[in-house]
Amino acid sequence: MIDLYTAATPNGHKVSVALEEMGLPYTVHPIDLASGEQKQPWFLKLNPNGRIPVIVDREADDFAVFESGAILVYLAEKTGVLMPSDVKGRSRVMQWLMFQMGGVGPMMGQANVFFRYFPEKIQPAIDRYQNESRRLFEVLDAQLAQTEWLAGDALSVADIANWCWVRTHRWSGVSVDGLTHLQRWLDAMKARPACQRGVAVPVKVQSLVEDDKGSAAFIAQAQKMVQR
Template sequence: MIDVYSWATPNGHKVHIMLEECGLEYKVHPINIGAGDQFSEAFLKISPNNKIPAIVDPDGPDGEPISLFESGAILLYLAGKTGKFLPEDVRGKYEALQWLMFQMGGVGPMLGQAHHFRIYAPEKIEYAVNRYTNEAKRLYGVIDTQLSRHEWLAGDQYTIADIATFPWLRSWQNQGVELDEYPNLKRWFNTIAERPAVKRGVEVLASARKPLQDDKAREILFGATQYKRH
């Protein structure tokens, strides 16, 4: 059974969904990032970047336990372990990998910044809000164009690229986006949202997460605690 150290965030949900899609047995260990669980000594041994999610698989590739952090790396590991959601042919594999990298390097960081400056920042900085809202819309446009040509991000197969991207787009309203303006993306989004494994995955730890309202949690996530060397 795989141990999953996670929280109900887009990056956490990527791994929850993948585990559900692959039919793997797993046990969830909540890492409440608003309470500072990510800075515990035990978690830092697994995830030295103090970010969720992380996993420990007692049945690693050599029969020995393996721990992994970074959601993209975990998706690749689980795809390799199960032989699912990553094409076997070389061309198809790299088609999927480029869209996975697109999510890791663009969609996640940029939409994360949109969330921060639109919702969490203590002061509304117009330049930052406009910059990241516009970048969110640009990224949605890139995805919409790709999906006007293909059923899925990497072509004709549902892959880890779709699994990685979908959770970040669930908060489209918080990013200043109107989903109706991206009809191909909306079709893709609604199709994924109806998958039984996805429905189960997005519910993992969802009831434990509370709105970020108190000053202590904000300080932990965005203040000096976050930038302290651990």
């Protein structure tokens, strides 16, 4: 059994989608980011950095894993799925996973901060992060013109990691217009039942992806989190 400490964010969804795709049983422990629960001493024992998600593998002597990318690799190696066993295949997955960890996530995250959450509009910062996010989307689109999935002909943790961020492009103010291969991939991922279940953990926030309903309350909470 896996204990998942998470919240409704792209990084949190990466792990819940992976758990759903892998068919692993897990227990959800929602973390209230707005109140700073992730900074409490009990949580810092699981992740010294005070961020979600974290898993605790009860079948492995309560082994705790933090950092969403590290969790994905751990779960893939534990189950033997969503990660090729050959060296080159594994490397391809790791390359696109690191692409998300070092590029897509940080750039979109900063786009969110400056486009949605900062009290004043700093247009050069907004332009910088939105433009860089769009550039990264174009890299993904070029790759997906050659392969069905990011690392080849099979779904992997790299697809899960990138999708959980790219699906929120509207919230970051970044268009996917004209990126037909990326759009095909987005639709394919969205249609997967495990993906649908995973992005509803711990609560469903689909409206923030597709429209602005309820966005004011979400922004108010996010502004508190940005200041922590």
